[in-house]
Amino acid sequence: GQNIDQPTEMTATEGAIVQINCTYQTSGFNGLFWYQQHAGEAPTFLSYNVLDGLEEKGRFSSFLSRSKGYSYLLLKELQMKDSASYLCAVAGAGSYQLTFGKGTKLSVIP
Amino acid sequence: DTAVSQTPKYLVTQMGNDKSIKCEQNLGHDTMYWYKQDSKKFLKIMFSYNNKELIINETVPNRFSPKSPDKAHLNLHINSLELGDSAVYFCASSQLAARGSSGANVLTFGAGSRLTVL
Numbered sequence: 174g175q176n177i178d179q180p181t182e183m184t185a186t187e188g189a190i191v192q193i194n195c196t197y198q199t200s201g202f203n204g205l206f207w208y209q210q211h212a213g214e215a216p217t218f219l220s221y222n223v224l225d226g227l228e229e230k231g232r233f234s235s236f237l238s239r240s241k242g243y244s245y246l247l248l249k250e251l252q253m254k255d256s257a258s259y260l261c262a263v264a265g266a267g268s269y270q271l272t273f274g275k276g277t278k279l280s281v282i283p
Numbered sequence: 284d285t286a287v288s289q290t291p292k293y294l295v296t297q298m299g300n301d302k303s304i305k306c307e308q309n310l311g312h313d314t315m316y317w318y319k320q321d322s323k324k325f326l327k328i329m330f331s332y333n334n335k336e337l338i339i340n341e342t343v344p345n346r347f348s349p350k351s352p353d354k355a356h357l358n359l360h361i362n363s364l365e366l367g368d369s370a371v372y373f374c375a376s377s378q379l380a381a382r383g384s385s386g387a388n389v390l391t392f393g394a395g396s397r398l399t400v401l
Contacts (some may be wrong), residue, residue: 204359204387215373215392216326223387258324270339271390272324273318 175199177274179261184280185251193246193259193277201266207235207246208260210276216260220246248279256281288311289374289393297401298363303360304396306374312362314338315357316390317349326373332357333379364400371395 185191193216197205204223208216209251222228222237234247246259258276265272289306296302302344308315316339331339332351346362361368374393 206387206389208390210324215394216390217392221387221389259391260326271328271388275323277326277365 175263175272176267177261177272179259179274179277181275182280185248185283187251187253187281187283189251190247191251191279192247193248193261193279195206195244195246195261195274197242197244197261197263197274199242199263199265199272201241203264203266203270204261205244206264206271207233207237207244208262208273210258210260212257214230214237219259252283253281253283255279287374287376287391287393289372289396289397292394293397295399295401298364298366300364301360301362302364302398303358304372304374304398305356305358306393307356308374308376308391309355309394310376310378310391312376312378312391313350313354314379314388315354317321317357317359318373318375318392319369320373320395324391325344330357340391348376361398364398366400369398369400371397 179195207219210216222236227236232249237244258278260276261274287308316331322327329383330349335351348360351357373395375390377390
């Protein structure tokens with residue numbers, strides 16, 4: 174089975190940097206995804222890691238350590254519009270089996 | 284031009300009724316999904332179809348029946364609705380990488396259908 178753990182809520186200040194952690198235990202691994210979901214909207218894809226290391230995409234970066242079953246999403250230069258839930262998801266043995274964590278609700282304050 | 288569209292966006296109904304939610308994607312993807320997001324925002328997969336063939340069927344009551352008339356459509360029919368069925372139902376689609384090849388299975392989600400059972 175799959176077990177994905179991430180903090181329920183976080184608060185950070187506009188302009189700052191925040192790191193959202195995700196730990197996972199899965200049977201088979203085919204990549205880790207981060208999605209962003211604003212309140213009342215659909216989740217949208219942010220990043221994908223399948224190999225160890227850091228993937229950078231503008232203000233957002235995602236890191237993966239497969240041996241530790243650990244990932245983080247790093248958001249730099251926080252903006253108010255970054256207030257959203259961030260969902261960690263893992264693709265299991267079959268590439269279509271995407272299991273989501275419960276999400277981290279990030280609140281950005283002035 | 285919406286990539287994944289689902290209707291209705293809101294649905295309020297009484298316990299015991301039967302209702303359907305429709306989903307269509309114009310991305311040319313082979314695979315479509317239904318996810319349920321409960322009040323605690325936990326997004327859980329229900330079903331997945333690849334080229335009209337059922338490939339994932341999680342532990343879901345058999346009151347829920349998906350139907351895929353073609354690879355661009357995946358509808359969800361729910362019989363005898365219960366209070367616990369109240370949730371937001373998201374349709375999604377993706378283009379699966381062939382087995383053994385690399386590539387991210389990125390899901391594109393619809394806007395969601397909020398079902399409220401009274």
